Amino acid sequence: MMGDAPQLRGLRGHAYAARSSYRQPARLLTREGGEDLWVDIQNDERAVLASAYLSDLRVDPPLGTAPRKVTFPDGAVFETTDHDAIEALTGKTRGSLLHHYENFNARLFGVVAVCLAAAWVMWRYGLDIMASVAIAFTPPAVIEQIDVGTLQTIDFAMAEPSRLTDAQKADVNKVYRRLVQSLPQDVQDEHSFELLFRDMPGMGPNAFALPGGTMVMTDAFVNDFPDANVMAGVLGHEIGHVVEQHGLKRIYRSLSMYILIAFLAGDVGPILEDVVLEGNVLLSLSFSRAQETSADEFGLSLSDASGFDPAGLKLFFEKLDEEYGDQEPPQWQSTHPSSAERVKAIDAYIDRL
Template sequence: MARLQDHDGNLLTDGVPLGIEQIPGGPLLVELPGDWQFEAAPGSDVSTLPGPRKGRRLSRAEAWHPRLALVVGLCLFAAFAIWRWGLSVLVAVAMWVTPESVVKVIDAGNMAVIDRTFADDSRTSAARQKEVQAIFARLREQAPPAPWGEYRLLFRDMPAIGPNAFAMPGGTVVVTDQLLERFDDPDVIAGVLGHELAHVSERHVLAQLYRAGTSYLLVTLIAGDPGPLLQDMLREGNLLLSLSYSRHHEAEADRLGVATATAAGYDGVALARFFEALEEDFGADGPSWLSTHPAHGDRIERIRDMAGSQ
């Protein structure tokens, strides 16, 4: 039982307190029947007062005490564990529940946007297209099946992109006229297409999308509001980490692509010639930690190493 009286000793309310609550560093609040709240002076002893203690365990955990050092250690470990394993698990779960129809819509939507903005119908002759499709068919037999939908190859004229090829998660691979004009050699084409097939079979596009989204969300949720300046620093750092992830994917696609092309009866190592030509045409690229792709020189070297080990 508790009684609340005013200065003159008049009874304001009495009864068992509905709740006693104190956030560390905050006021001690006692909720009383009749919508009364009593605020105890700092340091008051209310241990004999009956009534439920709201959030007592949490407040005790938060109190200043050497064991907070343990909490700090646990935080560091948990953050490392999430970064090292947790993200991969979350991404894997997200990919597992992603239905095929959604991925197909992504492919179709992206293609529609690309066609409207910077791609024109291909100028490559039908005969040449047939040749390249034949290479693609041979590679497809050697590559692991596409996780969502089927592999298909499209031709587009994309002057803004230059000699290049890219893949979408549903299995759509696009090759530019500029690439076919620049490279005649079927081995180089096979190397490039093998690389793109590897992006599809290893689900790189969605993995990057999900990983970037998840880590952004986690950083925002866990760091809360670190204040001006630091918020930006955290997010930029997160972006740099995701770039390293993308470089890792490119290297993996190089390795698998070369293997696929070789299995299909081509000289997969010709992929190195593609990067050499790019370097010749456009020069070396910027610092590697700022790039989504590994430096051309590194890639050429690594692909040639693969030839040595085969």
């Protein structure tokens, strides 16, 4: 009961009189007022700046080491850093328990350790689970919009219309159709598997897949690697990324990380809108080494099943190794296994085939 609260014999702090911005030293005092306590603010000259019953006061919840504010009905404010005295006067208030755990003491190290351990477990195991669940509930229209938004960003920022001849495009499309037709029918129905061509001088010979099945091949690749077996190996690799949903997994894993960071540190911005409408987040993602290895094996198997020589993928990476050697790899290859490592892995996989 408020009437049972102890009387204060001069709680030191500062005060603002009603309708005044002048901050002055003051004391908060209490005295009996019947069933309730009567509370006064006095300045150093013992002038009473404000008075009211304790039950009529508004006391702000505690926040770290910030001063507690006591607001009187007429607008006068008293503030003090003596949290214990305010709590003794008012009893437990909203936020008192949280403020208790915010205080710096040995227990805080344990709380921080538990939080870090929980964050690590979430990062190590929970993000992949969250990504898998998100993929299962993602409508096809959203995935299609991711492809559209990403392609628009690519065309705006780094790509030019293809300069390949119709005959060159037809040759690549013939290889691509054979690969797609070797996939199970349900997989074919699930994705668009559209092949597009772009002139991207800064990227060199390359091909990449977007989550919905849109495939982009650079002019440099078609010009440098006209061999159908090489095309089949690289396109099969990219089809593997689509079928095994590597792009979506990377997007949702990244989004899950943002959610985890937001949970720990606050809002991080309209990430989902950025992904769906602009595709910028997708462009910033790279496949992991494990995903690259898995896509290599998928491409080798698909090439073999489609009647192509799976060693074509090996020829592609041997050429890359000759061209780049020990130099810094291009940005798109930054998290990929080295070409030499992939050639060895491809040889071992072909032996198993």
